[in-house]
Amino acid sequence: MSVRDESEDLFTLPALAHGAPKNRFPELSIPASAAYQIVHDELLLDGVSRMNLATFCTTWLDDxxxxxxxxxxxxxxxxxxxxxxxxxxxxxxxxxxxxxxxxxxxxxxxxxxxxxxxxxxxxxxxxxxxxxxxxxxxxxxxxxxxxxxxxxxxxxxxxxxxxxxxxxxxxxxxxxxxxxxxxxxxxxxxxxxxxxxxxxxxxxxxxxxxxxxxxxxxxxxxxxxxxxxxxxxxxxxxxxxxxxxxxxxxxxxxxxxxxxxxxxxxxxxxxxxxxxxxxxxxxxxxxxxxxxxxxxxxxxxxxxxxxxxxxxxxxxxxxxxxFIRLGRVGYTAVQEEHHHVARHLAQGVEPAGPFELIHDGDPLRGITAVSWRMTEETDYNLYDLSDRLRSRGWLIAAYPLPADRQGETVMRAVIRHGFTHDMVDLLLADVRRSIDHLHRHPLETSLTRQEAGGFTHDATPRSA
Missing domain, CATH: 3.40.640.10 (Type I PLP-dependent aspartate aminotransferase-like (Major domain))
Known part of the structure; x- marks a missing residue:
């Protein structure tokens, strides 16, 4: 077991002088601070969870x-x-x-x-x-x-x-x-x-x-x-x-x-x-x-x-x-705000491109999400837009519809707790910026779902 001299800088430790173990169970121990730093730094490669509008899952918790x-x-x-x-x-x-x-x-x-x-x-x-x-x-x-x-x-x-x-x-x-x-x-x-x-x-x-x-x-x-x-x-x-x-x-x-x-x-x-x-x-x-x-x-x-x-x-x-913190009154306030934010996103999506809304966040029709499809052929598709938005950190699902409608592609953004009106404004600015970039620099071949790393939450499983 290596012993750390407290006067040493963390990044001078021997454990950080080489790559982390990846394929075999490690033989030796390393200081907890070094092990933490390795794992912490590798996780920087993950996306920012609050910018992931593909997931339905909670990404914000109070203290x-x-x-x-x-x-x-x-x-x-x-x-x-x-x-x-x-x-x-x-x-x-x-x-x-x-x-x-x-x-x-x-x-x-x-x-x-x-x-x-x-x-x-x-x-x-x-x-x-x-x-x-x-x-x-x-x-x-x-x-x-x-x-x-x-x-x-x-x-x-x-x-x-x-x-x-x-x-x-x-x-x-x-x-x-x-x-x-x-x-x-x-x-x-x-x-x-x-x-x-x-x-x-x-x-x-x-x-x-x-x-x-x-x-x-x-x-x-x-x-x-x-x-x-x-x-x-x-x-x-x-x-x-x-x-x-x-x-x-x-x-x-x-x-x-x-x-x-x-x-x-x-x-x-x-x-x-x-x-x-x-x-x-x-x-x-x-x-x-x-x-x-x-x-x-x-x-x-x-x-x-x-x-x-x-x-x-x-x-x-x-x-x-x-449940006891919010009660019915609190949950109603939180969830109504989510629908309000979704409707704000919907109002900005439709004029941003050749898009038709499928769900605009109406609480009587569905959850706090916005989904849309393209209404005309252009020099990009929804997979291209999804891929371009990733360059700014946004993860938004684009995929084909199921069962007899697989020729149609939709895009869907889920609004969750912690996603604000201001964040919608930032997202819409990036949607418009991405569309402008795709018009100015059209791709020779539009991306497929696999090439775009499309969201696979509901993908069809491989055949047995």
Whole structure:
């Protein structure tokens, strides 16, 4: 072990006189200050997270939230016997979220924190599969085939769920000029092997909300005609902590009896740190007992129904902090400001180029995002614009639409906590500057998504 002379300058230490270990486990120790500096400096190559308008995830925390995260790094949320108050705060959050989403009995609504909305979505899907497997009445009495679920454009976690848990995904192609699944297209894809229909509150590509109430009405009619009782699962990864505050008149949650489960990301519009999600079921009957494990762990017995086991408790703790810090009034003020900033961006985007807005940040239509497409051919495309904006530090997603619309490219910017009116002005100035540069210096060959390093949050997984 090398010993540092405190009179030495950090950058004269032997540990910094050569490259960092990259391919083999290092043999010798180095001073903590040198190891920190190496890692710290390498991370300078990452983008600035607050300028990343491709991600939906939280990139700003106040000092108290950071302190709570630091103070709770050693708390294992799974060990409810050793950390009973952490478990209590998690359950308080479950009850608060159930209340926010109008569960019939919030005090007894089953739910859990997760590492994010993807894990929560898979738990909702598994519960639907187990409920379907237990059905033996009416049209479900016949021998079952491969279970399936019906959806429109979805985040890749649903494709993972289908592949990992042997479920067919029936992704309905977009038709006409629609950007979301329409209720009219749902029933034709359902049968006795359909475990659920997935509705998205905040579609990945455009930020638009799907018509959850319309889906519910379609499935009510289907049940009346055929006896098929197909539940709705709502993927509210981003909209779950927006719509209750900025569009309370929008009916999408447990106010619809057809909705049996909802997933959301606390670490997106819930304002919690990365690593926080929520899965909530309408009632105890909607969470099959086969998914719940009672295990003895570190001195106590506990129920668990997560895909993960040991994980930090700080994210759920900090989510509770945000809930009690802001309350309904505070969340409404914060989220309305996000929509206001999104509308300001939308007003500047459309006149900046040959662009047509798809979503302008309207809280009744979608999340705090702005999405647009090009209306005419020019000497650049949206991938070129995305790549040019990277030179100024901005990361904005550009990608093709899914399922029968892949010839169309869209660009989408997500407005999150900490992104201000002034930052929009800076971004719009760079958009105009980038377009002017592309006109003056046209590329011989426009960039493809891969060449531009396009955002792949919802990319189609490689075939098996």
């Amino acid at each position: 108290q939230a950071r302190r709570l995260m630091s103070e709770t790094t050693d708390k294992n949320i799974v060990d409810k016997d050793e950390y009973p108050q952490t478990a209590e705060l998690e359950q308080r959050c479950v009850r608060m979220v159930a209340d926010l989403w109008h569960a019939p009995d919030p005090d007894h609504t089953p739910g859990t924190s997760t590492t994010g909305s993807s894990e929560a979505a898979m738990l909702g899907g598994l519960a639907a599969k187990f409920r379907w497997r237990a059905r033996t009445d009416g049209p479900y009495a016949a021998a079952k085939g491969v279970p399936n679920f019906v959806c429109g454009p979805v985040q890749v976690c649903w494709e993972k769920f289908a592949r990992y848990f042997d479920v067919e995904i029936r992704q309905v192609p977009l038709r006409a000029d629609r950007f979301t699944l329409h209720p009219d297209d749902v029933a034709a894809h359902c049968d006795s092997n359909t475990i659920m229909v997935v509705a998205t509150m905040g579609q990945t590509f455009t930020g638009l909300y799907e018509d959850v109430a319309g889906f519910a009405a379609t499935l009510d009619d289907l049940q009346q005609r055929t006896g098929l009782d197909i539940p709705l699962h709502v993927d509210a990864a981003s909209g779950g902590f927006l719509a209750p505050f900025t569009a309370p008149e929008l009916i999408w949650d447990f106010r619809l009896p057809r909705v049996r489960s909802i997933n959301a990301s606390g670490h997106k519009t819930g304002l919690a740190p990365l690593g926080c999600g929520w899965a909530i079921w309408r009632s105890t009957e909607d969470l099959p007992e086969q998914l719940i494990f009672d295990v003895d762990y570190l001195g106590g017995s506990m129920a668990t129904f997560n895909l993960n086991f040991s994980r930090p408790g700080g994210q759920a703790i900090t989510q509770y902090y945000e």
